[in-house]
Amino acid sequence: MTTVTSMKCACETCLCIVTLEDAIEKNSKYYCCEACANGHVGAQGCGHKGCTCN
Ligand SMILES: [Zn+2]
């Protein structure tokens, strides 16, 4: 049985949808990538097409 749990990245301005499997967990929140999880230190963008968070 496969349970797919998807949610929006915890980064406010990020529009990416992440699954529990792929998400990077930080402080009980789930992010799509390291950049989001780290709060975009160093102005590092998410890197996903169509996503403008940084
Ligand atoms: Zn994103």
Ligand SMILES: [Zn+2]
């Ligand atoms: Zn994100």
Ligand SMILES: [Zn+2]
């Ligand atoms: Zn972000």
